[in-house]
Amino acid sequence: MARPFTPKVVTANALLEGDVIYQTADDRWSRTLSEAEVLRDEALAKQRLDFAAQQAGEVVGAYLAEVKIGANGPEPTHFREEFRLTGPSNYFHGKQAETAS
Amino acid sequence: MYQYTDFDRDFLAERNAQFRAQVERRIDGSLTEDEFKPLRLMNGVYLQLHAYMLRVAIPYGTLNSAQMRHLALLAEKWDKGYGHFTTRQNIQYNWPQLRDIPDMLDALAEVGLHAIQTSGNTIRNVTADHFAGAVGDEIADPRPVAELIRQWSTDHPEFQFLGRKFKIAVTGAEHDRAVTRAHDIGLRMVRRNGQPGYEVIVGGGLGRTPMIGKVIREFLSQEDLLPYLESVLAVYNQLGRRDNKYKARIKITVHENGIEKIRELVEAEFPARRARFSGIDQVLLAKFEAAFANPDFRTASTDVYDVAHGSDPVFRAWADTNLFAHKAPGYAIVSISLKAHGKTPGDATAEQMRVMADLAEQYGHDELRISHEQNVILPHVHKSDLPALHATLKKHGLATANIGLISDIIACPGMDYCALATARSIPIAQEIATRFDELKLEHDVGPLKIKISGCINACGHHHVGHIGILGLDRAGVENYQITLGGDGTEDTTIGERAGPGFSADEIVPAIERLVLGYLDLRESREETFLDAYRRLGAAPFKAALYPEARADAA
Numbered sequence: 032m033a034r035p036f037t038p039k040v041v042t043a044n045a046l047l048e049g050d051v052i053y054q055t056a057d058d059r060w061s062r063t064l065s066e067a068e069v070l071r072d073e074a075l076a077k078q079r080l081d082f083a084a085q086q087a088g089e090v091v092g093a094y095l096a097e098v099k100i101g102a103n104g105p106e107p108t109h110f111r112e113e114f115r116l117t118g119p120s121n122y123f124h125g126k127q128a129e130t131a132s
Numbered sequence: 133m134y135q136y137t138d139f140d141r142d143f144l145a146e147r148n149a150q151f152r153a154q155v156e157r158r159i160d161g162s163l164t165e166d167e168f169k170p171l172r173l174m175n176g177v178y179l180q181l182h183a184y185m186l187r188v189a190i191p192y193g194t195l196n197s198a199q200m201r202h203l204a205l206l207a208e209k210w211d212k213g214y215g216h217f218t219t220r221q222n223i224q225y226n227w228p229q230l231r232d233i234p235d236m237l238d239a240l241a242e243v244g245l246h247a248i249q250t251s252g253n254t255i256r257n258v259t260a261d262h263f264a265g266a267v268g269d270e271i272a273d274p275r276p277v278a279e280l281i282r283q284w285s286t287d288h289p290e291f292q293f294l295g296r297k298f299k300i301a302v303t304g305a306e307h308d309r310a311v312t313r314a315h316d317i318g319l320r321m322v323r324r325n326g327q328p329g330y331e332v333i334v335g336g337g338l339g340r341t342p343m344i345g346k347v348i349r350e351f352l353s354q355e356d357l358l359p360y361l362e363s364v365l366a367v368y369n370q371l372g373r374r375d376n377k378y379k380a381r382i383k384i385t386v387h388e389n390g391i392e393k394i395r396e397l398v399e400a401e402f403p404a405r406r407a408r409f410s411g412i413d414q415v416l417l418a419k420f421e422a423a424f425a426n427p428d429f430r431t432a433s434t435d436v437y438d439v440a441h442g443s444d445p446v447f448r449a450w451a452d453t454n455l456f457a458h459k460a461p462g463y464a465i466v467s468i469s470l471k472a473h474g475k476t477p478g479d480a481t482a483e484q485m486r487v488m489a490d491l492a493e494q495y496g497h498d499e500l501r502i503s504h505e506q507n508v509i510l511p512h513v514h515k516s517d518l519p520a521l522h523a524t525l526k527k528h529g530l531a532t533a534n535i536g537l538i539s540d541i542i543a544c545p546g547m548d549y550c551a552l553a554t555a556r557s558i559p560i561a562q563e564i565a566t567r568f569d570e571l572k573l574e575h576d577v578g579p580l581k582i583k584i585s586g587c588i589n590a591c592g593h594h595h596v597g598h599i600g601i602l603g604l605d606r607a608g609v610e611n612y613q614i615t616l617g618g619d620g621t622e623d624t625t626i627g628e629r630a631g632p633g634f635s636a637d638e639i640v641p642a643i644e645r646l647v648l649g650y651l652d653l654r655e656s657r658e659e660t661f662l663d664a665y666r667r668l669g670a671a672p673f674k675a676a677l678y679p680e681a682r683a684d685a686a
Contacts, residue, residue, distance in 0.1 A: 046159070048183070050183055091179055092165070110609070111547060115181055118182055121479075121558045124212055
């Protein structure tokens with residue numbers, strides 16, 4: 032039996048800045064995971080990923096990342112996505128610094 | 133040092149203009165990412181976890197002060213005020229924006245630096261002994277021939293689309309500081325009947341399948357070098373596997389076909405290749421040898437040094453740990469540690485880069501080196517200048533006395549930056565260094581090389597660490613495997629896996645148990661960790677690492 036589909040978001044890196052971005056339900060790219068569109072259906076997820084892949088002028092390397100639903104919406108389930116959401120651990124750089132300012 | 137000619141400057145300007153146009157075409161949508169990616173990689177541009185990364189080549193690890201100041205400028209103007217020196221004697225900038233990279237490359241060209249072939253399936257930056265030209269056990273300075281290889285391999289039309297990346301290292305010294313046996317090709321300068329030549333080692337490498345290189349030619353005369361290298365590359369280009377990325381390096385080609393067959397094919401290829409070399413390469417080599425001639429060393433009293441060494445314990449600790457014997461009387465080779473306890477191995481701020489550039493200019497015949505161990509070397513400093521130099525280093529957080537000790541850790545960027553990583557390396561290095569600084573034990577422990585990689589690709593050289601640490605993703609959790617007994621010198625040894633891995637919380641206490649265990653096991657202070665391991669074998673070290681297993685067995 033196929034495993035049940037777990038919630039996903041479409042994520043990528045921005046073409047110009049290279050930073051981590053998430054696809055929203057209204058077809059924008061957000062720097063904030065909580066704004067991401069949560070995809071609960073496999074067919075829809077594939078469709079949204081294909082849509083992202085067509086935006087080559089804006090994004091690089093789009094893929095589906097698994098999320099769980101927390102108090103503020105989608106949250107990462109894997110440490111790699113946690114680091115992408117935060118930034119490096121040796122300096123207060125990247126997303127953690129942008130959210131703070 | 134080598135100075136760019138008009139040809140070099142024109143070539144670089146044209147190449148940078150080409151890449152600028154490629155970036156523009158990517159931004160305006162004329163190029164897809166699939167089309168752009170191999171082009172950006174050939175120019176050192178990666179897309180990492182949080183941002184683009186620019187890897188700048190520092191050929192054979194040699195810089196002058198103007199170049200170092202420009203590296204500082206790039207860090208300040210286009211990055212976040214620092215740079216990361218790597219295990220291939222390069223520097224990486226972690227935060228550039230795509231639009232700015234062509235400007236960064238133009239700025240580098242002003243001082244004769246570039247990012248060409250720092251990535252991609254090409255011949256990469258040629259590395260060399262970081263003490264080149266300064267040590268006594270050297271047949272010759274390896275940098276002239278490294279420069280010859282750099283010029284030959286840059287944009288070499290036949291070798292732009294190899295099956296996989298290709299790394300060459302050269303050493304002129306008896307003691308191998310360039311890890312030549314873990315390279316696709318390692319060159320060791322040797323002499324036969326008074327004539328200089330090379331021992332050619334092929335098929336070494338770390339990564340997923342670590343292999344120690346094999347000698348393909350015991351003696352190759354100087355003038356045969358480039359045609360012979362071309363023959364090896366040509367054989368690899370034809371025979372190397374392209375069906376599987378993980379079996380594409382020449383180490384696998386050598387392993388699967390056997391060194392005898394590779395040798396036969398190379399020798400068969402060689403005569404036609406040799407015939408095409410008119411001798412111009414030897415004319416160039418002679419020029420490079422002149423360019424890399426030693427500076428005029430001065431003769432002066434070392435009294436100031438002796439007094440400071442006798443009276444200042446902080447200076448003495450630093451001098452005893454961070455200096456290496458120079459071939460010229462009264463001189464020393466200075467290693468500046470980029471491993472301050474708790475800081476990121478290999479990182480330097482723009483300010484620190486400028487301080488090191490100033491010191492090189494003032495005291496070091498304008499020369500700096502980057503070591504594959506991620507430190508900066510001032511290769512030629514007169515001992516009388518060392519107290520003043522040390523005082524300046526101290527002011528800028530650059531006087532850590534830990535070269536070759538447990539906190540002088542090689543660590544790849546790991547999952548803090550790298551898109552390929554499976555776990556973090558940097559925080560583990562920071563925690564180990566901080567812990568042993570708290571214990572005040574590292575000088576007592578003595579020479580010990582810890583090397584950490586955040587994935588199987590082994591940029592952190594963990595296979596050749598006396599203690600190697602490999603970070604993996606085990607069921608969604610960071611997990612660290614320990615290898616023991618590795619060695620990257622002329623006695624190259626691949627470390628053996630000690631046993632089950634440790635979580636991020638367990639790894640530092642595990643290293644502490646291991647090192648305290650060594651202190652109990654060694655015969656005397658003179659017996660290093662590696663010597664003790666070689667004498668006793670893995671068992672007592674494993675017992676220190678896994679006390680519960682020992683309790684179970686009892």
